[in-house]
Amino acid sequence: DIKARVTRTMKLPLEEDGYIPRIHFTSDPQKLAVFTLNKHQDCLEVYMANPRSTECKKILRDNVDKYINENVFHSLAFYPNRFVLMSERNGYNQLYLYDFNGSVVKKVNSGTTVVKTFYGYDTYSGNFYYSACETDTPMQTHIYCTDSKGKTSVLSSRQEGSHGASFSKNMKYYMDVYSNINTPYI
Secondary structure, eight states, X not given: OOOOOOOOOOBOOOOTTOEEEEEEEOSSTTOEEEEEEOTTSOEEEEEEEOTTTOBEEXXXXXXXXXXXXXXXXXXXXXXXXXXXXXXXXXXXXXXXXXXXXXXEEEEOOOTTEEEEEEEEEETTTTEEEEEEEETTEEEEEEEEEEOTTSOEXXXXXXXXXXXXXXXXXXXXXXXXXXXXXXXXXX
């Protein structure tokens, strides 16, 4: 029993010189996340497209001073009725939790912290895990956890250098991988 394939064209309002860098499935089968960029790559728009009706609704527009960094797409993550997106809109690369209507549920980190890598969000505990550095020490990258109340703690050792992590699927365990100019990866 082979089902027939159906091809549909989405009603996506795309600028003449714009393009689609990513399309992602969400937890809702009626919502497909479509990301568009303009030619100058300084304006990211997120649409929720309905694969059956082909209607597309713009839920988010993110403008930055220079260009949207490719790391935004690598750190993008979808959860039930939520997604996490990185943005430099305030001058620092930071994380935002959105609902599927494009409303900011929570700004994850603040101040002058610059997020390097987003590892994940534990939907059960409400914890966010990421690596970041402070603008006054850009060569010192550490692993952070921001809990549901906004309290941020450093998970990595305080050794100077670059720390990265490899997390288990349930976000309960991780390995801190560390190095600096005098020390190979440990």
